[in-house]
Amino acid sequence: MKKWLCVVCGFVYEEAAGLPEEGIAAGTSWDDIPDDWECPDCGVGKADFEMVEV
Amino acid sequence: MSDPVIIIGSGVGGYTVAREWRKRDKETALMIISADGAESYSKPMLSNALDKGKPADSLVMADAEKMADNLNADIRSRVRLESINPAQHSVSTTAGEFTYSKLVLSMGANPIRLVFKGNAANEVLSVNNLDDYRLFRDQLQGKKQVTIIGAGLIGCEFANDLCNNDIKVQVIDLSPQPLGRLLPEKMADAVKQSLADLGVCWYLGKSVSEINTHDSGYRLTLDDGSLLDTELILSAVGLQPVTELAATAGFDVQRGIVVNRKLQTSDSDVYALGDCAEVEGLVLPFILPLMNAARTLAANLAGDDVEVSYPAMPVAVKTPAIPLVICPPSAGSQGIWTETDMGVGIQSLCHSPSGDLLGFALSGATVSKKTELAKQIAHWL
Numbered sequence: 116m117k118k119w120l121c122v123v124c125g126f127v128y129e130e131a132a133g134l135p136e137e138g139i140a141a142g143t144s145w146d147d148i149p150d151d152w153e154c155p156d157c158g159v160g161k162a163d164f165e166m167v168e169v
Numbered sequence: 170m171s172d173p174v175i176i177i178g179s180g181v182g183g184y185t186v187a188r189e190w191r192k193r194d195k196e197t198a199l200m201i202i203s204a205d206g207a208e209s210y211s212k213p214m215l216s217n218a219l220d221k222g223k224p225a226d227s228l229v230m231a232d233a234e235k236m237a238d239n240l241n242a243d244i245r246s247r248v249r250l251e252s253i254n255p256a257q258h259s260v261s262t263t264a265g266e267f268t269y270s271k272l273v274l275s276m277g278a279n280p281i282r283l284v285f286k287g288n289a290a291n292e293v294l295s296v297n298n299l300d301d302y303r304l305f306r307d308q309l310q311g312k313k314q315v316t317i318i319g320a321g322l323i324g325c326e327f328a329n330d331l332c333n334n335d336i337k338v339q340v341i342d343l344s345p346q347p348l349g350r351l352l353p354e355k356m357a358d359a360v361k362q363s364l365a366d367l368g369v370c371w372y373l374g375k376s377v378s379e380i381n382t383h384d385s386g387y388r389l390t391l392d393d394g395s396l397l398d399t400e401l402i403l404s405a406v407g408l409q410p411v412t413e414l415a416a417t418a419g420f421d422v423q424r425g426i427v428v429n430r431k432l433q434t435s436d437s438d439v440y441a442l443g444d445c446a447e448v449e450g451l452v453l454p455f456i457l458p459l460m461n462a463a464r465t466l467a468a469n470l471a472g473d474d475v476e477v478s479y480p481a482m483p484v485a486v487k488t489p490a491i492p493l494v495i496c497p498p499s500a501g502s503q504g505i506w507t508e509t510d511m512g513v514g515i516q517s518l519c520h521s522p523s524g525d526l527l528g529f530a531l532s533g534a535t536v537s538k539k540t541e542l543a544k545q546i547a548h549w550l
Contacts, residue, residue, distance in 0.1 A: 123211060123456065124211065124456050126485075136540060155539075156456070156457070156485050157457055158461065159460060165230075
């Protein structure tokens with residue numbers, strides 16, 4: 116499971132944890148998140164996220 | 170060739186407008202004028218980079234050259250704006266005069282500097298950009314104690330970040346509680362306690378009157394006469410939108426540069442956004458409103474005719490000691506706070522007398538309710 120960092124605001128998406136409050140189940144891989152999904156903290160799209168190695 | 174679109178400022182606002190506009194228009198000439206090094210970096214991470222083990226330069230995601238390439242733009246770094254001449258459609262800068270077809274002002278805000286007595290009053294640091302942050306990290310080397318003036322968002326975030334790195338932190342604020350203007354009492358107490366547990370020494374309800382050099386560091390004299398010795402002083406008492414040149418050029422300026430919901434100033438070929446702009450009375454120096462404004466502005470530059478909309482936008486406070494999300498009620502609204510200890514965190518809700526949700530603050534695990542609650546609040550704009 117990987118972590119993804121929003122390069123605009125620093126928000127981290129952890130695949131293992133998901134974002135259950137936004138309807139994204141724990142364990143959802145980055146690839147399976149819809150393309151129109153936006154960073155909950157700053158609203159940038161998937162294209163502006165950057166993968167962080169864990 | 171027609172005159173370029175010129176963007177003044179290479180912060181999140183300037184670069185986001187450029188990026189969004191380039192999705193629509195890949196060819197029209199674009200010039201970006203930046204007073205600093207024009208590196209693209211994550212500004213919100215300045216207040217938690219220490220904890221993540223990141224040196225200042227590692228926050229740079231792309232240098233000016235790479236950004237110029239990515240955006241097909243002529244980027245002028247270390248160039249300062251000297252005046253805006255709307256009648257000539259031109260800007261005067263330290264690198265000469267340039268004419269524009271459309272102008273975008275994304276000049277940000279300057280940290281407010283309090284005036285202190287004493288021989289070291291001018292040595293107080295503030296961090297509002299990458300250059301400031303480099304200086305701060307440089308001066309921090311080998312230091313074990315830092316005093317922060319201001320217990321607002323930035324002050325609290327830096328306090329948490331420094332404490333996590335074994336630096337003793339003292340925080341001074343005139344307000345009797347941290348995040349004084351944003352939080353109700355119980356939540357503010359929880360923040361105060363969480364950061365105190367981490368090692369923060371609070372000096373609340375106090376102000377600094379004098380700062381002098383002392384041994385190898387500084388001695389602060391507070392308004393109650395007490396003395397505080399420290400090695401480094403960071404001021405985080407708020408931001409002042411950069412408006413002077415816009416005002417001189419004759420644009421409407423109130424607290425910020427006044428723009429309509431299309432992000433246009435009183436001159437329809439000149440736009441403004443971000444920390445320097447006031448959209449229908451609102452100056453919101455946060456990332457989410459800025460991104461909304463940048464998208465709207467970019468669409469208008471590309472020929473659309475759209476207006477920005479602000480849903481209620483919660484702010485996540487980067488204090489790992491106490492996860493915190495704040496969605497303050499609009500200025501001037503009359504609400505009553507109800508604060509509930511949920512066991513896993515505090516939920517503070519602000520309702521109008523007729524029962525409408527106006528704002529909230531959430532701590533601990535209750536922060537997961539932020540999206541659901543924000544949707545219940547009427548749009549700010």
